[in-house]
Amino acid sequence: MKTVRRLLYRDISSAVVFVALAFLSLFFFIDFVDALDKVGRPGFTIGSALLSGLLDMPGHFYELFPIAVLIGAIYAMSRLAQSSEFTILRTGGLGPGRALALLAGLGAAFAIVTFVIGDYVAPASERQAVAVQSRTQGGRELGRAGAWLKDRRSTPEGERNISVNVQRTTADGRLQGIRIFEFDRDGRLLTRVGAESGRVTDGGHWQLAQATVTHWPTDVAGARLVDEKHAQLEWPTSLTGDVVAAAVLPVSTMSTIELWRYSMHLTDQEQAAQRHAILFWKKALYPFACLVMMGLALPFAYLHARSGGVSLKVFGGILLGISFVLLNNVASHLGLLRNWTPWVVAATPSLLYLLMSLAAFTWLVRYR
Incomplete structure (x- = not known):
């Protein structure tokens, strides 16, 4: 034989x-x-x-x-x-x-x-x-709408829903054209963060450069918007480097286990998975x-x-x-x-x- x-x-x-x-x-x-x-x-x-x-x-x-x-x-x-x-x-x-x-x-x-x-x-x-x-x-353009990611955060005031938009990536791995929108449980916009660029770091933070933080008032009557300028801003998030890479890179760059993790992330964030x-x-x-x-x-x-x-x-x-x-x-x-x-x-x-x-x-x- x-x-x-x-x-x-x-x-x-x-x-x-x-x-x-x-x-x-x-x-x-x-x-x-x-x-x-x-x-x-x-x-x-x-x-x-x-x-x-x-x-x-x-x-x-x-x-x-x-x-x-x-x-x-x-x-x-x-x-x-x-x-x-x-x-x-x-x-x-x-x-x-x-x-x-x-x-x-x-x-x-x-x-x-x-x-x-x-x-x-x-x-x-x-x-x-x-x-x-x-x-x-x-760099690499991510389409006219860019890449969208979702996150959640628990605060003493309640749960916050966060939507993140990235327009493009650079050759050295930095993110450009970052927009972050934070909503309360009722869908009201609380905070908007706009940054020229940023980098995903270890430890659950993004390092944002030239960031503008706009706070929307919870009580509309007699209130006004508040803008804060930051040359460097540490933004806490659970969006890790693997999740961001899965969103901004082609699907062909993902292994089997990375596809599974990203699909689980989308499911946890109540997105189409x-x-x-x-x-x-x-x-x-x-x-x-x-x-x-x-x-x-x-x-x-x-x-x-x-x-x-x-x-x-x-x-x-x-x-x-x-x-x-x-x-x-x-x-x-x-x-x-x-x-x-x-x-x-x-x-x-x-x-x-x-x-x-x-x-x-x-x-x-x-x-x-």
Whole structure:
């Protein structure tokens, strides 16, 4: 059995690596050509375009690796079937259950690789890519509305609801265009803080620079607004650096545990957390797609060579991979629109394709 395992693992792994390298080369070329439009801007050179393309590679690898596993495994299994090697292995005692167990073991190894790349390598490279972009552009705009965060604070006068708006970030990680609105339990505005810039520090404080604090009177009759100017202001908050980073950086820079923490923060602050909850479950379950892909590839080994050449089967594998990605994305959007249970939305595409692969495998073993 060690010889059979070595044969299958070697052929499938080499085919998967070849397909993954081909995909990554194609996407690197596309990203590099797309980045060439920015060459000539202050601080952006050919080297910056190359670096930007390289930093995007781990993210592309994470997204494409299950498809590469499917195509590579189909190619390897089809070649074994075409040369009758798999038939010889079946005659020698390689039953359907044992073949499925062998491929499941290799699929688990591919799933671990996908998890490590997606949870550690890709987020780190995406953060570096954002830093490179910020350095070349002098900062990062957060859209016309900026990034909004919510917080709560308990005071002797009662609970306070706080809304924070950040317009942009600088290359060194500072926040710019900060606006902080503090409301009482009845929704009345009590305090507005406007600051040119600020930095998130340890210990539950933000360091605000050139801040203006405006106090709204609780009794409107005969009262007036009070403004306070501060060159430096320590603003207490429970919004930590991780929460702020999750709000101002792209979702691709977050690991699985960071997505979970941020979705819990949104839930605690009574904000819409459906999108991040779906993303968390998708990221948590996505590595298991490699097991599903291996299950989809195994039935191709039981197809007779006369039922189609290797190229036709590989083309079918490409279509299967595209349909899986399409269904995965459509399910996410539908789940967000219809407010479906997040883990059900994330698990449904993989379960459907797994059931489809097992049904095809069972039918081929019994009737072919």
